[in-house]
Amino acid sequence: MLKLSKLAAALALVAAGTAAMAGEVEVLHYWTSGGEAKSVAELKKIMEAKGHVWKDFAVAGGGGDNAATVLKSRVVSGNPPAAAQIKGPAIQEWAAEGVLANMDPVAQAEKWDSLLPKVVADVMKYKGNFVAVPVNVHRVNWMWANAAVLKKAGVAGMPKNWDEFFVAADKIKKAGLIPVAHGGQNWQDFTTFESVVLGVGGPKFYSDALVKLDQKALTGETMKKSLETFRKIKGYTDAAAPGRDWNLATAMVMQEKAAFQFMGDWAKGEFIAAGKVPGKDFLCAAAPGTANAFTFNVDSFAMFKLKGAAAQKAQADLSAAIMGTEFQEIFNLNKGSIPVRLNMNMAKFDDCAKLSGKDFVETAKTGGLVPSAAHGMAISPAAEGAIKDAVSQFWNDDKISVDEAQKRIAAAAKTK
Numbered sequence: 001m002l003k004l005s006k007l008a009a010a011l012a013l014v015a016a017g018t019a020a021m022a023g024e025v026e027v028l029h030y031w032t033s034g035g036e037a038k039s040v041a042e043l044k045k046i047m048e049a050k051g052h053v054w055k056d057f058a059v060a061g062g063g064g065d066n067a068a069t070v071l072k073s074r075v076v077s078g079n080p081p082a083a084a085q086i087k088g089p090a091i092q093e094w095a096a097e098g099v100l101a102n103m104d105p106v107a108q109a110e111k112w113d114s115l116l117p118k119v120v121a122d123v124m125k126y127k128g129n130f131v132a133v134p135v136n137v138h139r140v141n142w143m144w145a146n147a148a149v150l151k152k153a154g155v156a157g158m159p160k161n162w163d164e165f166f167v168a169a170d171k172i173k174k175a176g177l178i179p180v181a182h183g184g185q186n187w188q189d190f191t192t193f194e195s196v197v198l199g200v201g202g203p204k205f206y207s208d209a210l211v212k213l214d215q216k217a218l219t220g221e222t223m224k225k226s227l228e229t230f231r232k233i234k235g236y237t238d239a240a241a242p243g244r245d246w247n248l249a250t251a252m253v254m255q256e257k258a259a260f261q262f263m264g265d266w267a268k269g270e271f272i273a274a275g276k277v278p279g280k281d282f283l284c285a286a287a288p289g290t291a292n293a294f295t296f297n298v299d300s301f302a303m304f305k306l307k308g309a310a311a312q313k314a315q316a317d318l319s320a321a322i323m324g325t326e327f328q329e330i331f332n333l334n335k336g337s338i339p340v341r342l343n344m345n346m347a348k349f350d351d352c353a354k355l356s357g358k359d360f361v362e363t364a365k366t367g368g369l370v371p372s373a374a375h376g377m378a379i380s381p382a383a384e385g386a387i388k389d390a391v392s393q394f395w396n397d398d399k400i401s402v403d404e405a406q407k408r409i410a411a412a413a414k415t416k
């Protein structure tokens with residue numbers, strides 16, 4: 001009898017121990033499209049396999065403005081999630097509020113500093129401590145196309161510069177198809193605008209104008225040319241573009257209703273989720289004039305201070321899982337991005353991802369690697385929001401002249 005009770009006691013201890021180790025992680029994100037949802041489901045799977053409870057705090061709205069609003073109300077009420085999709089300079093603002101957890105114990109145990117490009121690790125730290133975990137590297141300056149639509153319109157290949165683009169767009173319009181699938185939302189307007197600035201002015205001008213917010217660059221001739229090019233694109237979009245979600249624009253390209261979409265490679269996640277094959281059903285190329293550049297957008301999760309050992313353990317496991325090789329591969333294969341963890345085996349990734357990986361390394365050496373202003377990587381959220389609105393107003397209102405838009409963007413850049 002004694003033996004049985006000892007065994008029962010031992011089992012009870014193990015069960016209690018496991019139960020104590022298991023915790024709940026509530027994760028705020030805005031990945032609600034087909035490809036995005038499939039991607040984040042992989043993290044849920046990994047966490048549940050570790051015995052934790054995954055509480056999905058998904059807030060729809062491309063670009064993340066809606067999610068940021070909901071997060072603020074949760075933190076103000078003293079009830080933050082374990083992790084939230086926060087990236088770039090916004091991480092510093094949240095950390096300065098004293099609400100983010102110090103993840104150094106995990107970072108040191110998992111050797112994150114040796115597994116990340118320094119430029120990325122530095123963004124994840126506040127006063128030298130890790131407070132966020134990077135997920136991926138998205139490239140924003142992509143142009144997606146439907147190969148069959150280009151063929152139908154007699155367009156030989158992917159336009160390499162904006163002059164070639166407008167020749168192709170005229171052919172597509174003549175063939176009765178929509179040259180550019182666009183979603184008329186301010187963050188999508190800004191996404192297209194930043195690729196135009198990069199293509200017209202090159203990476204140095206892009207950095208001067210949209211990263212350093214240099215007034216001379218913002219008020220000069222190159223910005224004027226960029227705005228003229230940007231406005232010209234509007235004439236190649238369809239009347240139903242206003243308010244359209246980005247993934248519905250991607251679907252227009254998939255369904256052969258439109259030829260091109262200017263969007264980051266989360267759009268590739270939609271093609272992949274629909275079983276489309278790169279190089280056959282759809283084409284990827286750098287946005288016109290930007291083959292020598294790479295606008296990076298690193299998604300990350302900021303970790304919030306939590307009470308209780310089980311919750312903190314689950315949060316530590318979440319952080320380690322995100323930087324682990326298993327998640328870095330399966331998530332990015334679905335998301336359309338490339339792993340942020342260095343020295344990953346890219347054998348399973350397609351040619352678009354391999355091009356992205358090659359260009360990420362090459363542009364880091366040439367100065368062509370620049371942070372995406374439209375996706376929260378380059379400037380303060382306040383300046384980004386103000387510029388985004390000025391760009392979107394210009395896109396939506398033909399009565400706003402290029403000169404007026406230039407003045408508004410330069411003024412918006414001074415927002416603190």
Ligand code: GAL
Pocket residue numbers: 030031036061062063064138246266297298299375
């Ligand atoms: C970006 C984000 C991507 C994707 C996209 C569309 O800002 O980094 O992961 O979610 O918005 O919502």
